[in-house]
Amino acid sequence: MSEKMIKAVDEYFEFFNNQDAEGIAQLYANNAKVTDPVGTPTKVGKEAILSFYKLAVKNGARLKRNGPIRISQNFAAFAFTVSVGAMTSVDKDVAVEVELPKGGMSIDVIDTFKFNEEGQITEMNAYWGPSNITQI
């Protein structure tokens, strides 16, 4: 189970950095929940999740993991940095519901994933906010 979870997290980074939203969505269970960032409305189900990631990868954001993946029973947690080029105001409103600077930026994020027995992600929570954004 631990290996399945680590593989899923590694693939999450790989798919994201290849702008493969469909690949990311396939890591999720059908009725999965995504809250990114925590405190904003939760996206429920594969269709909503796929739409979310299509927007998220559209600007060519790059993810770089910082430190090891923490594995706690059927949960994984990991820290990473997202580097994003300049976004349009439309993209940023729809994609993340948090005010973002207009130029390039890097964002420090921590994600937690909950997995089912098949090794699919059932819940994702992303922790980040304005204080974690650096303009670059």
Next chain:
Amino acid sequence: MSEKMIKAVDEYFEFFNNQDAEGIAQLYANNAKVTDPVGTPTKVGKEAILSFYKLAVKNGARLKRNGPIRISQNFAAFAFTVSVGAMTSVDKDVAVEVELPKGGMSIDVIDTFKFNEEGQITEMNAYWGPSNITQI
């Protein structure tokens, strides 16, 4: 609110590294919940939380934060490394309910804190497991 949360996380590290379990417990709301590691039984309420931290700090564990504190509305998440000296089998059974090596070790952990409006921690989840333990 963001400043209150960052201050609480900073104090959490300070109290822990001074083996001040009472100080840590004071950062929590009365009816707070602590799950450490995630997947093990949750400790509820200040008394249970104080007992937990008394055991946790007893072996002189040192916490060192890795990377910035992520602030997501009324949640904080942060990565850190715990360095622990040799523990007795009694301590380790009671303290964490996870099998730990007998010698010194370091553990890579990610914690999430949920805060109430008074800036007190209402929920703490710690993500770590056997794969995050390095014998030193």
